[in-house]
Amino acid sequence: xxxxxxxxxFTGINFLSQEMALVIDDFGLxxxxxxKTEIQSSExxxxxxxxxxxxxxxxxxxxxxxxxxxxxxxxxLIEFLKQVIAKRNNFNKKEQEDAxxxxxxxxxxxxxxxxxxxxxxxxxxxxxxNSKIYYHTFIELIxxxxxxxxxxxxxxxxxxxxxxxxNLIGSLAAHAxxxxxxxxxxxxxxxxxxxxxxxxxxxxxxxxxTKFFAGRPSGINDLFAYLNIDINxxxxxxxxxxxxxxxxxxxxxxxxxHNTFCKEEDIIASKYKFINWCFCPGANLFIENTLPNxxxxxxxxxxxCIGTDSLASNQKLDMCFEASILLAKSPSISxxxxxxxxxxxxxxxxxxxxxxxxxxxxKNTGLNLIQHSxxxxxxxxxxx
Ligand SMILES: [Zn+2]
Numbered sequence: 316x317x318x319x320x321x322x323x324x325f326t327g328i329n330f331l332s333q334e335m336a337l338v339i340d341d342f343g344l345x346x347x348x349x350x351k352t353e354i355q356s357s358e359x360x361x362x363x364x365x366x367x368x369x370x371x372x373x374x375x376x377x378x379x380x381x382x383x384x385x386x387x388x389x390x391x392l393i394e395f396l397k398q399v400i401a402k403r404n405n406f407n408k409k410e411q412e413d414a415x416x417x418x419x420x421x422x423x424x425x426x427x428x429x430x431x432x433x434x435x436x437x438x439x440x441x442x443x444x445n446s447k448i449y450y451h452t453f454i455e456l457i458x459x460x461x462x463x464x465x466x467x468x469x470x471x472x473x474x475x476x477x478x479x480x481x482n483l484i485g486s487l488a489a490h491a492x493x494x495x496x497x498x499x500x501x502x503x504x505x506x507x508x509x510x511x512x513x514x515x516x517x518x519x520x521x522x523x524x525t526k527f528f529a530g531r532p533s534g535i536n537d538l539f540a541y542l543n544i545d546i547n548x549x550x551x552x553x554x555x556x557x558x559x560x561x562x563x564x565x566x567x568x569x570x571x572x573h574n575t576f577c578k579e580e581d582i583i584a585s586k587y588k589f590i591n592w593c594f595c596p597g598a599n600l601f602i603e604n605t606l607p608n609x610x611x612x613x614x615x616x617x618x619x620c621i622g623t624d625s626l627a628s629n630q631k632l633d634m635c636f637e638a639s640i641l642l643a644k645s646p647s648i649s650x651x652x653x654x655x656x657x658x659x660x661x662x663x664x665x666x667x668x669x670x671x672x673x674x675x676x677x678k679n680t681g682l683n684l685i686q687h688s689x690x691x692x693x694x695x696x697x698x699x
Contacts, residue, residue, distance in 0.1 A: 317339040317360055318339055319366065319699075320360070321366040324337065324365070328672055329674055331348065336349055336350075336351045339682075345674055345677065345678060347676065348674070348676075362684050364685055364695055365654070365684070366511060366684055368673055369680055369683060370425075370658060370681075370683065371429045371430075371658060371665065372427045372621070372622055372661065373572075373591075373593045374431055374570070376491040377430070377624055379628075381413075381415075382403060382419035382625070383626035385398075386399065389604045390417065393538050399564070412442060418424045424697075425632070427634060428680065429661070430448055431513070433452075433455045434453070434454055439608040440483060443481070444481040447527070450484075451484055451486070452484070453485065453486060455485050458496060458499055459495065460496060463496075467473075468502045470502070486513055486515075489515075489552035489681060492524065492556040492559060493523075501563040507568065509550070513570055513665050513666045514568055515571075518556070518567075518572055518574055518604075519556055519575060520576070521534075521575070521576065522576055523535050528552055528556040529551060555578065555583075555650060557596040561584065564595055566587075568589045569591065570590075570620075572595060573594070573607065574607050575603060576682060577608075581605075590618070592612055592617055593619070593620050594607055594609065594619060594637070594641060595623065596641055597625075597628075601628045613647070618654055619660060619665075620656050621641070635657075641692040658673065659673050681697070683696075
């Protein structure tokens with residue numbers, strides 16, 4: 316049995332009163348939350364800093380870990396995607412698996428206990444099944460031509476079946492509005508809604524997406540030309556990309572990732588969907604050298620969480636690194652708000668808030684020691 320106290324203890328939702336301590340049993344489970352005055356002070360393990368539940372990384376691509384330091388930074392999304400497509404198969408299966416195993420281990424060591432992870436293929440299923448981390452896998456589907464949506468959807472279901480054979484939990488996800496038809500997004504959303512599962516899509520990551528949907532010349536046209544895919548049939552909806560598919564995504568269980576070029580009118584128009592906005596600032600700096608306007612989302616009282624994205628587009632998979640970028644960009648973000656984004660909000664977005672993201676009596680949801688100064692959040696160590 317351990318009695319743990321710290322300068323402050325964050326539950327995942329708010330701070331506990333400073334007189335409280337955590338009782339952890341011999342199996343590492345949270346047994347009770349008690350007043351320190353009820354315990355002999357010699358029995359208390361005290362830590363200098365903030366103790367919080369394990370981090371929930373809401374967006375990652377473990378299967379791109381082998382592309383660490385392989386992709387040129389700050390070239391924009393279109394060049395980035397071209398480089399990933401050209402390079403991701405230059406490595407054999409073992410190299411890909413070894414990179415995923417190392418990235419998974421480092422995430423665990425940096426206090427991450429649960430991940431929302433994108434898979435296009437099955438290379439990381441074994442790693443995820445053997446991991447100490449809980450994974451919710453998003454099987455990601457790509458296809459702008461609505462004529463192909465049924466075939467792509469069926470392939471997605473069959474990959475999801477393979478995932479389930481590893482006893483892993485997953486759902487379907489669309490890649491992005493410029494690469495997934497509205498019909499396909501609708502099919503995915505309906506499947507997830509009817510199974511009460513989380514939905515995910517990369518949203519408004521680049522200005523090129525905005526131009527493409529407005530019918531202006533865009534790098535996305537170049538990308539399709541590079542891939543030899545004819546999109547002459549495509550009629551731009553002349554709205555923002557988000558507004559073009561908003562009506563078909565699920566209420567409450569939709570995770571929209573990046574949102575770097577999301578405008579205030581998009582946020583206002585989408586309020587009725589209770590979207591979970593996921594920010595991946597490290598990847599935004601790496602790919603587009605820009606950041607989302609977090610203050611806009613905060614001003615509109617939106618749910619937001621944090622993801623690391625992949626090692627193809629980031630120097631590390633480290634939640635405090637991501638949080639520190641956001642704090643430096645938006646100093647008005649409170650410490651409570653950023654800690655909630657690192658823990659409970661991510662868990663809620665993935666639909667796992669009964670297992671992770673907050674202190675739960677009878678469970679081990681991870682305990683991290685963090686220190687905070689100005690705009691820096693530093694992970695110190697895992698306590699449990
Ligand atoms: Zn991503």
